[in-house]
Amino acid sequence: MKRTIARLATLAVAATLPLVASPTATASGRPSVYELQGDPGGSKFEGIGADERRGVFYVSEVTGGEIHRGTARESQTQQWLAGDGTDGRFTARGITTDSKGRVYVAGGPNGIGTGRPDLWVYSPEGELLAALRAPGDNVxxxxxAIGPDGAAYFTNSNAPQVFRVALDGGDWSVTRWADATGTISQAAGFNLGGIVVSADRSALVAAQGNLGILWRFDLATGAVTRVDSGDITxxxxxxxxxxxxxxxxxxxFARSIATLELSGDGRTARPVSQVATDPTRVLTTAKVLRGRILFVDSKFDETVAAPPYEVVTDPVAR
Known part of the structure; x- marks a missing residue:
């Protein structure tokens, strides 16, 4: 019954919100599942970036730091960048692309206690443009996410901070753009994670996963306020x-997808629906490519991951 109500709620909002093409549609000739190439010892994945202009997507591998690339129309992906120390990269997390097709990769704990890079920037051809350390020792x-100024904004899960990466005067640089210490309380586990730009391009909206809170970072002032998201979990x-x-x-790990209606300035988010996802998967990040949302199946629930390794367009439980 609850599942039926959730589905009806999703249908009810369809008249007022932008729609995504049916993830199981085959008329376009696009696959509903994309297969990732894993390592013999098992692979786990997390981030995904989509280049709408080129019709390609990139997926980051936590185990080893490899970067995989696929196209909207092909079910098979390929390893695009090697890991296991390539460019100092032993793990990789969030990933996105900018208007020039450049690929930005977040390193998670790659630099903690190692002196290795915290992030990388690559050209569409795979050329390393920058491998940078962020300010701080526990980043x-x-x-x-790419801001309206063309810079990349990275969340820090170990502190209430957002870092800005940009090409200034011919050199790539990383700065601590916002620090919300005193406003955002840190808790055990992963704090700031997913991040998007508001519709009016005035702010960044970031998720604090361990506490289930959305935060608004004003792009003009750096001020941080809590997004009013009602009583949704x-x-x-x-x-x-x-x-x-x-x-x-x-x-x-909640194995759920929440849908909210976000105000243009990112200050409020009205709950719309909550739908259970496939219980056999732990979906992490997602991106839109050619009208469909692509979800990464992380394999985080498996001690030793085993294939198939997949990006899916239909995340809902059956």
Missing amino acids: FLNDV LTDADGLVRQGSRLTVVRN
Whole structure:
């Protein structure tokens, strides 16, 4: 009964929110499942970035830091960048692309206690443009979004901070753009994670997964305020996807997807629905490519991951 009500709620909002093409549609010739290439010892995945212009997507591998690439029309993906120390990368988390097709990769704990890079920037051809350390000794860069200024904004799961990465005067640089210490309370587990830009481009909206809170970072001032999201449960919030006013929140180990209607300035988010996802998967981040949302099946629930390794367009429980 609850599942039926959730489905009806989703249908009811369809008249007012931007729609995604049916994830199981085959008329376009696009696959509903994309297969990732894993390692013999098992692979786990997390981030995904989509290049709408080129019709390609990138997936980050937590185990080893490899970056995989696929196209909207092909079910098979390929390893695009090697890991296991390539460019100092032993793990990778959030990933996104900018208008020039450049690929930004968050390193999670890659640099903690090692002196290795915390993030990387690559050209569409795979050329390393930058491998940078973020200011601080305990930085866990989790996810990344491109701001209206063209800079990349990375969340830090180990502190209430957002870092800005940009090409200034011919050189790539990373700065601590916002620090919400005193406003955002840190708790055990993963704090700031998924991040998107508000519809009016005035703010960033980030998820604090362990507490189930959405936060608004004003792009003009850096001021941080809590997004009013009503009484909807958002614990385990991981990836965020904004399409117009529709905000999709991927709740990884909660195995659920929450849908909210986000105000243009990102200050409020009206709950719309909560739908259970496939119980055999732990979905992490997601991106829109050619009208469909692509969800990463992380394999985080498996001690030793085993294939198939997949990106899926139909996340709902059956």
